[in-house]
Amino acid sequence: MQIHLAPMEGVVNARMRALLTAVGGIDRCITEFVRVTDQLLPPKVFYRLCPELLCGGTTPSGVPVYLQLLGSEPGPLADNAGRAAELGAPGIDLNFGCPAKCVNRHRGGSILLDEPELIYRIVSTIRSTVPKQTPLSVKIRLGYRDRSRFLEVVSAVADAGAQLLTVHARTREDGYTPPAHWHEIAPARRQFSLPIVANGEIWQPTDADQCRVDSGCEDIMLGRGLLSRPDLALHIKTREAGNTYRERTWPEIYPLLYELFLDSLETCAPRHVGGPSKQWLGYLRRNYPEAQQLFEQIKRLRTPEDLQAALLQHQQAA
Structure with missing residues (x-):
């Protein structure tokens, strides 16, 4: 397959x-x-x-x-x-x-x-x-x-x-x-x-x-x-394959989102840094309630500094 x-x-x-x-x-x-x-x-x-x-x-x-x-x-x-x-x-x-x-x-x-x-x-x-x-x-x-x-x-x-x-x-x-x-x-x-x-x-x-x-x-x-x-x-x-699978939890998925944000810091203009992370959260919130909460927290944030602070705060709380 x-x-x-x-x-x-x-x-x-x-x-x-x-x-x-x-x-x-x-x-x-x-x-x-x-x-x-x-x-x-x-x-x-x-x-x-x-x-x-x-x-x-x-x-x-x-x-x-x-x-x-x-x-x-x-x-x-x-x-x-x-x-x-x-x-x-x-x-x-x-x-x-x-x-x-x-x-x-x-x-x-x-x-x-x-x-x-x-x-x-x-x-x-x-x-x-x-x-x-x-x-x-x-x-x-x-x-x-x-x-x-x-x-x-x-x-x-x-x-x-x-x-x-x-x-x-x-x-x-x-x-x-x-x-x-x-x-x-x-x-x-x-x-x-x-x-x-x-x-x-x-x-x-x-x-x-x-x-x-x-x-x-x-x-x-x-x-x-x-x-x-x-x-x-x-x-x-x-x-x-006939094996049991344990679904990944939000604390295991979140590092991927933060890695995307760090990449955006390096590759996007400051006004666009939050776009990829917010876009992905729009999909992730379908399965993870924590993603919905995080999306509500950052959806109106614009500066890279504010976004990173919110993401790090979420990471510590998780």
Whole structure:
């Protein structure tokens, strides 16, 4: 069983990948998308979104990080995929699932799910450009407005030569409204030999169990669930192995949050230092009452000094 960390734009960057993979249970990460239009991008763009390229293409824990591309032009996408491979990306991932309106307006992400022929051209062009030893994966949703072309899209991805497909089990129209329709993945799983990873609404180990039953997929991708419970992947893997797992308590999780804050002190402008910590607390408070309390304490704090004082005070109280 493989568990992948979802490429959540504006949330799962390199420092978050490092923190979450350090907990354990994650087998693969994917970067936030590199937006490709009509030109070959300079290496600095790839290094900014995937600094792991400077360290063998893995997180500090040794988990490989695939570089994700988003666009609609086969030629430029292939050129940039080739560059990513040259820079040492362990794999290339293509984003045909992003539901953001600003992305879709510019013919990127999930809007292409209505054009399986174009998806085929993109994937096949990249596959013929990138070295054979570089894996190529694709991420999609069940459809754009509806599911009517889902199997056509899967067929296009498989026929074009991708090695792996991840399916977020909702349409773009569904957004992130529960539930995720895991059972809708099952027909593709039965019809195609292409390995498929199921994604969407996996918040706890029992969700992972049901997702695998309904979808027929062995492997899963975690996003918001892992941000809410950083040990979720480890918990799922431990249960899968038939062992008992003790859930991490807040005093064991909090050091990760404080480490994120310290990183922000070094890498963010002073007015933005608190942003990443508050953002992560927004997810953590789903599972930890202490995170909700801390969020209420710091949500209006602005200066790095005030934020650090509050975080240290919370640490001492915990």
